[in-house]
Amino acid sequence: MTRSTLNYLIDAATLLVLLGMVATGLILEFVLPPGSGGIRHAPDTLWSLARHDWGALHFYAAIALAALIVLHLALHWNWVFTTTARLLMRGRPLRSADAWRRNAIGMCLLAAVFASLFLFVVFAKMYVSSPHEHEEEQVQVEYPQEADL
Structure with missing residues (x-):
């Protein structure tokens, strides 16, 4: 394989992965935005994938894109x-x-x-930090009962 063919293949793969990142990003932002299910009912899905699954695809596409850019720079x-x-x-x-x-x-x-x-x-x-991290440090306030009044 010639160097120009290798450059072409790496650049084409970079473009495809970049388009995949854009597509998954658009899905995460507009199709399955934060709060699109999963707390009190089954999460919304697109093609059998929930928002978390699309986020994982987006992350792995980012890793692949970084690797392809490193290859491109190396060449x-x-x-x-x-x-x-x-x-x-x-x-x-x-x-x-x-x-x-x-x-x-x-x-x-x-x-x-x-x-x-x-x-x-x-x-x-x-x-x-977790929102529940400092729960034990909160002061418990006792309100007087009606019988005490």
Whole structure:
């Protein structure tokens, strides 16, 4: 398979996954909005999938889209590196870096992005609070009975 064929297939898959994300997002927002059932009765469904199921599809499509974008950037890394360096240098002559140096910088940037995402999730989980979390701390107020009056 040639590189241009691989680029085409990855870009086509990226477009399809992006359209899937848009479709599931529209379903979640307009067809099965929050509160569309499930508390006192069976949840509303679309094609046998409830809102939670559509949310799961939306999430996995986002993961697939991120993976395809990483592949796309990997296939175009020389262009990304050269163009970014040229923009940051602002007219100064661009030294040609060795291929291993470009790849090392790319891997470090990719690791930094994944570490940032990981830390975001860790800190978000640390600060989640439940509405029932402080129930035992609430003060019970006793009202006088009619017999006491």
